[in-house]
Amino acid sequence: MRRRAHVAALGLLLAASPAAAAGFVDPLDQPAGPSALAARRPLLSVARAGERLVAVGERGLAVLSDDGGARWTQAAVPVSEDLTAVRFASPRLGWAVGHGGVVLASEDGGARWERRLDGRGLARLLDAWARDGAGRIAPAALAQARDLAARGPDQPLLDVWLDAAGREGFAVGAFGLALATRDGGRTWTPWLDRLENPRALHLHALLEARGALYLAGEQGLLLRLDRAAGRFRAVAIPYAGTLFGLAADGRALLAFGLRGTVLRSVDGGPWRKVASGVEAALTGGAALPDGRLALAAASGELLVSADGGATFERVSAPGAVLAPAFAIAPAGPGALAVAGAEGVRVVALPRPREAP
Template sequence: MLVKRFCTPLAILAALAGPVVAQPTFIPPTELAAASSPKALFAPLNALALAGGRMVAAGQRGHILYSDDGKAWQQAQVPVSSDLTALAFPSAQHGWAVGHEGVILHTTDGGATWSKQLDGRQIAELVSKRYGAPANAGDAEAQRLQQEAEGLAAQGADKPLLDVWFEDELKGFAIGAFNLILRTEDGGKSWTPWLDRIDNPRGMHLYGIRPAGGSLFIVGEQGLVLKLDAAGQRFQQQHLPYEGTLFGLVGNAEMVLVYGLRGNAYRSVDGGANWSKVETQVRAGLTAGIALDDGSIVLVSQAGHILRSQDQGANFLPIKPSRVAANFAVAPAAGGAVALAGVGGVRVENLQ
């Protein structure tokens, strides 16, 4: 008996195309652990920090590495593969890392293993809950905060966090793009948005947060400098005679130095009330800085410059590097040297 086989046009096309290949399922970086790779140490690294005597570095694809002697490095266990931008260690054991997709990571063993405390999706929920529909529809500030919250929520999980700082194992801040600022007082178990406690109505990106000059400062886009009013628990804008982007700040109890695009740096010795321009003789972006135990200040650039000041940041002299490479982070190293992280991993440079 002849049986006729009927094929639809779609079935014919499928047969001609061959067997169906299953498409891989997309896993967001916030849910995908960082891959272990011997190349991680040589990939671009964005952050360096000291966890007691241990050095910790972080960078692309969730890679975190640590070394107890600055020579042999091990890759940490990290539950995300998001690019990481900053590290903070208030003690030898407890540390935090932040990065893209709004990730906040925590370690309790000096950087060997990490757990996720927060991500961009959760941040959107926190912001929406805190700044939802205002009770008073005529309150202009409340409406602005609601619009800002709606904008952050609309971004989805993509909320880059760009810096983190902790004063101890409980209290700290994480800051990032579009005026994103979060506060914790319980070691990251809970985070509170501080959008209503910062004078940044235009929603500028926040790039750096550090204590200096007797207070806590934040720097960001278009010359933005903010200083924490401890009594009012609010970051208040300070006037700076410069409108370019600032990538970070460094200082000591008496002085604060802010730095950024095209080698620009400004210094204040009165808590941010007045600023003087520092001539760095550099035209590349200054990306990181530290104050060393001997009182000197070191700045580094994306073009490989190393600058050192021995007069509280008033003047800087260049240090010739052993190898020129883009620098994204700097930390103290043994023997008065500095460790640099950037393109090509971590290297140590002497300052003599």
């Protein structure tokens, strides 16, 4: 943390100089620059688009692979803001979100991306929503919208979800920011008044499981969408720390976060803590085609469960490097794509143990 503070202070001094000011280009106006090492730069999210792998990360970088991660090519991205999450509804249709209130869409499997929203438009949207909602929207939500709008374009979005048709979806982020769309991301509506999140906690992860949509955030916040009421309602869990992600198989739903914390619910039942065996924050999760569940830690450790998340085993995977991991996705039979501080790599997992 101290090193980050020094770097941030240096950045502020440089930005204040006349030369820096004269040469500044807003990342919202600057396409991601080409890099021969794009797949080895810090990447924050990875997803499957059919058989293709797509990863996104710092300064608008997006890379894709059609051969299981052996080779990566850089995609065309219209911004150079950090991209924090990527999701695909089909092999061709996907969305990505990031800092600067950026929402991007791709209709060709992640090769090219177009802007659907950015922080400037988002600030105007929030301001108009707050003005038009006076007298009919809860005062706390209106105040939250005004506070977010006052931040200007600096609006970090941290996750995105879209339905199978690519029409309805949500984007969520810092300070309780939540947006909904019904037209494929062409227009957005603030949902600040439709979340049971009175403290405007950060919202980190969305996941659809067993026909329900869940939303996880800091300080033990877990919400489930009540589709009939059009609201995200709080779910009681035995944990008050930060949750970074969600994962699910056919029966079990996992929520995971700081200090190796894993919570598990089976068939919609009560939530219970599960021992993960690691102390580092758990930052990524995925269901594998063979039925196993996998988790990744900020320490670079990989965990695999063959019993629906009831127990976990640390795995030593060929090709795995203990660098901070931020997200994972299935990469084919017995393989896992890991996005992290040293880029994206595909590791082969040990084969599942056969039942005695």
